[in-house]
Amino acid sequence: MRIRVIRSGGLLGMPRRAEVDTSGLPDSAELERLALEVVTETPSGAAPGVPDGYQYIVTVDDRRSVQFADPGLSDAQRELVERVLGEGA
Amino acid sequence: MPGASTVFSMYTTQIAGGRNRPEPAAGRCLCGILPPYILDRLAEADDPRVREAAQRTLEIDTEFRENRLAVPSLAAPAPAVDFILKRTVYDAHHGLALPGDVVRNEGADPVTDGTANRAYDSLGLTFAFYKEAYNRHSIDDANLPLDASVHYRRSFNNAFWDGERMVFGDGDGLVFNDFTISHDIVGHELTHGVTQYTVGLVYEGQSGALNESISDVFGSLVKQYARRQTAEEADWLIGAGIFTPAVHGQALRSMKAPGTAFNDPRLGGKDPQPDNMGGYVDDPLDHGGVHTNSGIPNHAFYLVASAIGGFAWERAGQIWYDTITSGGLSPNADFKDFARATVVAAQSRYGKGPEHEAVLKAWSQVGVNGNG
Ligand SMILES: [Zn+2]
Numbered sequence: 470m471r472i473r474v475i476r477s478g479g480l481l482g483m484p485r486r487a488e489v490d491t492s493g494l495p496d497s498a499e500l501e502r503l504a505l506e507v508v509t510e511t512p513s514g515a516a517p518g519v520p521d522g523y524q525y526i527v528t529v530d531d532r533r534s535v536q537f538a539d540p541g542l543s544d545a546q547r548e549l550v551e552r553v554l555g556e557g558a
Numbered sequence: 559m560p561g562a563s564t565v566f567s568m569y570t571t572q573i574a575g576g577r578n579r580p581e582p583a584a585g586r587c588l589c590g591i592l593p594p595y596i597l598d599r600l601a602e603a604d605d606p607r608v609r610e611a612a613q614r615t616l617e618i619d620t621e622f623r624e625n626r627l628a629v630p631s632l633a634a635p636a637p638a639v640d641f642i643l644k645r646t647v648y649d650a651h652h653g654l655a656l657p658g659d660v661v662r663n664e665g666a667d668p669v670t671d672g673t674a675n676r677a678y679d680s681l682g683l684t685f686a687f688y689k690e691a692y693n694r695h696s697i698d699d700a701n702l703p704l705d706a707s708v709h710y711r712r713s714f715n716n717a718f719w720d721g722e723r724m725v726f727g728d729g730d731g732l733v734f735n736d737f738t739i740s741h742d743i744v745g746h747e748l749t750h751g752v753t754q755y756t757v758g759l760v761y762e763g764q765s766g767a768l769n770e771s772i773s774d775v776f777g778s779l780v781k782q783y784a785r786r787q788t789a790e791e792a793d794w795l796i797g798a799g800i801f802t803p804a805v806h807g808q809a810l811r812s813m814k815a816p817g818t819a820f821n822d823p824r825l826g827g828k829d830p831q832p833d834n835m836g837g838y839v840d841d842p843l844d845h846g847g848v849h850t851n852s853g854i855p856n857h858a859f860y861l862v863a864s865a866i867g868g869f870a871w872e873r874a875g876q877i878w879y880d881t882i883t884s885g886g887l888s889p890n891a892d893f894k895d896f897a898r899a900t901v902v903a904a905q906s907r908y909g910k911g912p913e914h915e916a917v918l919k920a921w922s923q924v925g926v927n928g929n930g
Contacts (some may be wrong), residue, residue: 475843479716480743480797481810482849483826489877520750520761520769521718524843529781540710540720542707556713556730 470497472504473528474553478538480521486528488553496552502527503549511535525550588826610706641689643696644703645672650710650725655789657707657723673738677706677726680744686746687780691871692879697751704748708738717743719750733824741798745780746773746796757889758883758916764892765845770777770852775859776877779815779871789863790868813860816853833857834892835925854924861920862900866913873913877904897921897928 471496473488491497518524518538525542528534534551537546550556643664643865647672661674668675687695696702697742705723713725714885719735724747726737750773753759759769764816774796782792796819807820807829816831831853832838833846838854859878863870880903881887887899904917921928 477843478845480718480737480849481716481825482579482842482844482847483830485826517565518845519718519720520773521716521747522717523716523719538727539716539718540654542654544654556715 470503470504471530472549472553473526473531474498474550475526475528476554477526478518478522478524485554486509489553500549500552503545503552506545507543507549509532509533511537511546517526566881576807580674594843639695639701641657641685641695643682643685644701645678645685646703646705647681648705648707648723649674649677650707650759652709652712652728654711656710656720656725657705658709658867660744661708666924671708673708673728673736676736677708677724677744678737680738680741681706681724681748683741683784684748684780684914687776691783693780694752697748702751706744709761714889717747719754720749725749729800733805735800735802737800738791740744740781741784742777742781742795742798743797743800744777746777749776751775752776753882757887757891758826759891760889761848763848764851765890766845766848768855768891768893768918770848771855771859772878772882774811774856776875779875782869783871786869788868790859790867790875792870794860797838801825811849811853813856816857819927832857833924838913854926855896858897858920858924858926862913862916863924865919871910873918877913877917893926894928897926901928 470491471535472491473486475484475486477484490501494500504527507527513535516524516536516538519540522523522537522539524538525546526534526536535542542550594752594807595606645662645664646659646660647662647663650656661671662669662678666835668678675785684926685696685704688696697762706726707723708726708728710724710725710727712728713730713732715730716726717726719725724744727734729735729737750769753769753772759765759772764879778792778794778795785792793812797810798808800810801820805820805824806822809819809823811831812819812830816833817829819829819831820867821828830839832851833853835854838845839850840852842852859874862877863874877900881896881899884899884903885903887895900921901919902912904914908914918928
């Protein structure tokens with residue numbers, strides 16, 4: 470599974486993009502579970518967000534794409550973007 | 559709120575403080591981004607979550623508008639009232655839930671957490687700035703309590719205004735420092751609140767870039783005011799000190815020289831801000847590049863302040879403040895509309911003198927026609 474995350478906005482306003490191919494990764498099952506949960510549970514459509522908040526676009530296998538924005542991320546959304554972008558805990 | 563609030567001066571009667579937040583200006587929603595007509599559309603959306611949220615916001619909005627009609631004494635011009643500063647700093651404990659737990663209330667002694675204390679102090683400084691410079695009673699001009707949440711998420715590289723409060727990340731310590739480090743960041747975020755309660759510029763495209771620029775302008779002025787620096791002495795940087803020493807960059811933005819604030823692959827490259835309309839970008843991300851195109855009006859303000867000289871919050875800042883509070887500007891204003899409004903504001907306050915001339919010249923230098 471290929472998971473792409475684009476994070477835009479923020480106080481700085483510089484976008485960040487990252488993509489992982491889960492095949493062969495030690496945590497592939499966990500990443501795929503998170504990605505499926507996020508694309509399934511995130512409502513479709515644009516996420517308006519707040520001034521200086523980050524906006525996220527998650528795309529799985531170039532087919533399913535969802536958008537969400539700070540604040541109010543679910544635990545799965547937060548964990549997925551942090552793992553793919555290599556940030557957070 | 560006797561005992562819980564700091565009363566600054568003795569004008570006439572004290573208006574209600576405490577947790578009863580005063581209403582935003584008529585027609586503005588709490589989120590500060592969506593005008594009511596979009597909320598109306600969202601209220602009919604297919605997705606039940608979107609629909610419910612929009613309906614809730616519309617209900618609150620209508621309630622506020624009705625309250626406003628029922629309380630004509632709150633209509634402009636505002637009566638002289640006490641200045642009531644009421645800060646609350648919360649700790650989000652690195653989680654997603656906001657606001658978190660209260661760690662410091664107004665008037666309480668400093669706590670052991672330096673981040674909470676810095677947020678508290680910067681809120682107070684921004685309140686004092688708006689009071690002293692423009693006689694404004696907090697961000698809504700009706701003594702709105704000022705709330706901030708610190709330690710949002712883990713190693714979170716951002717700070718934002720969520721429509722009700724400031725939210726700060728700690729930074730990852732590798733690229734970004736703690737976001738409470740710089741007074742102008744707090745000034746920037748709280749000014750999003752001021753814009754929300756005044757002109758209500760829509761956070762998209764040119765009106766969004768103006769919204770961003772107004773936050774940079776007054777964020778920078780908060781810092782200049784704290785340091786008692788003239789336009790010539792000021793660094794005109796936004797967020798100086800936010801990057802760790804490992805990063806090649808001095809700040810998030812430069813109003814004096816947009817496009818020169820940083821250049822580092824860890825930030826995604828070079829500062830992309832233009833300083834004139836020739837460099838305007840149509841970016842599909844970041845609400846149409848609001849943090850990029852803000853360089854154009856930012857530089858116009860810098861040019862006005864430098865041409866007038868002295869303390870920038872006095873005449874240049876007053877012209878910008880009059881522009882956003884006059885009621886003459888649409889929430890969908892573009893750069894040209896805004897430029898013309900600043901020209902009108904300069905003339906109504908200072909006549910056709912050097913201030914008026916400085917404003918006209920600055921907009922022309924950044925490629926925006928302010929003469930219409
Ligand atoms: Zn901003």
